[in-house]
Amino acid sequence: MDFQPLLLTFKLATITSLILLVVSLPIAYWLAFAKFKGRGVVEAIIGMPLVLPPSVIGFYLLLAFSPSYWFGNFIESIFGLRLVFSFSGLVIASVLYSLPFMVYPIRAGLQSLPASLREASYTLGKNEWDTFFKVLLPNCKPALLTAFVLTFAHTVGEFGVVLMIGGNIPGVTKVASVAIYNEVEALNYPAANQYAMVLFAVTFLILLVVYSVNNSLLRVRQSS
Template identity: 50%
Template sequence: MDIQAIWLTAKLAFVTTLILMVVAVPMAWRLSRWQGAGKALVQAIIALPLVLPPTVLGFYLLIAFSPNNAFGQGWLALFGSPLAFTFEALVIGSVLYSLPFAVQPLHAGFTQLQPALLETAAMLNVPSTARWRYIILPAMLPHALIAAGLSFAHTIGEFGVVLMIGGNIPGETRVASIALFDHVEALDYTQAHQLAAVLLVVSLLLLIALYWRQGKGGAQWRAM
């Protein structure tokens, strides 16, 4: 069962990270170029999961996923089954819960772009696709790796959100954090130690890789 829970956790983290990178890149780009009123409010909403108890977010998502509400009704009409307590619900909750871990590193990277490079490219009438391919994306690669790594690692450690909207369904919503809780509740500390050790080692290795890549990228940037 723990192998199944670990596999489901890895699947959830991968899908969540993939969606976040698609969503967070244009969001962070627009935020980095936004100077008008309301920016602070949008940034605060994006960063809210950093300070909001996960169970609070999970509770409101559970209400939204209910067939008694518009979003839940629309999902039921479109797919023929309720959204709550499904893997898809975990994905939506994970995307919202890990959103700041993807947006903030990308936003920092976009704000550090040298305006002169983009201005010169615009003066030379370089197409926007070429600007992204040859100027923006190469400069953003270290930040994108950090965003993806943090999103993946943060999703692995989710508990409150996934418990509220996913419950504890083996093979569907029983991720590693839920399985660990089950072992502790059952006083099965041997299994709990084993699963906790796996999560600890994986999280530590991810963070080591991120810090190593960040230091290497920083050194390369300074060398340029």
């Protein structure tokens, strides 16, 4: 079996999840605590990848990344980078595609914390920054873990978007889900089955670990 598509999938999922973690913390904090007009609009935009068919996202990204349209042309002329058919393009697509899977659990985690926690921290002289990183985040570890894992798993399962903008290049954009699709198309069921089994097993293991860890974290909290 060729392991390259699997390795590529996990590389993509890891990089995407790490980027999203950094990006989503301020967004989730802002959505959880800030008061502003047009919150509905912001939430709708962030949540769109949840409901949009991946082919829609893929189609627009294909046009956006193409050098014959202004965005792709701009990126290519400034950075000399072509996003369509490249690994960096896949990363950007995955970040957009998995954004709500990172933002929403973290926001929910932050909102579920009692307001007194924040208030106590402010009263004791901590600023917003310290309160966020030293008080709020450590208290919503299960939410952070859930968010990270959901994002990771969602990126592993990404198919439609990659199929549209990837170009199926071995070692660059040919991820496991696309490899499975190709093998089925070529009537090569044994090979498809091998990839599928690995994804099946890995996904189960990831979720098992998350739920076990989350359960034990919650138990600690409840007993204390």
